Amino acid sequence: MTGLTLLEYSANGFFLSSVFLAARNHRHTWTLGVIGCVLFAMLFYKVQLYADATLMMFYIGTSLIGWQQWQRGAPAAEIQRTSWQLVGLFVLVAVATMLGYGYLLYLNTDAFAPFADSGVLTFSVVAQLLLMKRRLETWWFWLLVNTIAVPLYASRGLTLTSLVYACFWLNACYGLWRWHQELRTSCQSVSEPA
Template identity: 55%
Template sequence: MTLLEGVANALATASILLAGRNSVHTWWTGIAGCSLFALLFWDTRLYADVLLQVFFVGASVVGWWYWSRHGERAELPIGRTAPRTLAWFVAGAAVATLVYGSLLHRFTDAYAPFADSTVLALSVLAQLLLMRRRIETWPIWLLVNSVAVPLYASRGLMLTAVLYSAYWINAWVAWRHWHNLFRRAEAVA
């Protein structure tokens, strides 16, 4: 483990735990962690993950703005995505995985271009759902982490692989927490 991997993981872990708790502070910690992860993934030839980190930094800026504009409320509204819309999003992520994975395979020395592209496409989908506070973000994060753990372990990023295993558990816990927040909000409305 390098210092870069350690600091990137510490910031990312803080961000992920804060997201699960529905905290606006998830965003600035995410910006810092993702910036460091971009450097780490470049060094390990996981180019789709580099692009993903750049996306995460931009999405975190937007997410921070979106969540902050609701004021100081502790729990901002959580919603659901229509099943048909979610099906289109998942299909789009599958197509993006195949297209980007093919490009990486053909034109770069990328390691595991299709697994890396799967992490990219599903993470983009999950992040977009998170930014809009959709409860479906968490099962998508479960899929991301299921692919990312063996991918990162295969590149020798053992701390990252272990933490992504913990993020898998966090996604289950956060899914339940957000579901409870959603049910409470529905009961009040």
């Protein structure tokens, strides 16, 4: 159990730093995120949260892409909104994928809470894709992910991870507020005469 605790502490340290920087719209969120994802993949596999372990592989790939996109600067650095129709489509696809993948895990593995685990996976994918494109709605999806993840991780004895994800929930509230402020500021500067 000591190895698992050290792994859990290390994964959370890197991931917490990464998420903290994401709310501040900082490009180094991606670098720290890759390290945290590798550690979390090992941790989640050990506690039979296979969808979460798979999610970490997705995060590693998208973190590399996100880092590249955020390096480009403006206008890619500007926060934008996503249409509600597209958000609705994302939700429908995520729910269908969650049910399908959860059922596959239920039938074919010894996965713990396969549907909740799959919910964290599918809604995180949507949130990550929106984060890569600096879309304000990413924070609504992160709030949903963290709402599912906190009790899921607590039920597996990952107390520290559960507490960190509760902090991620608060950070998502802050990120939503801060990104909304940045979006409002950039819209005002565009509308002001030169």
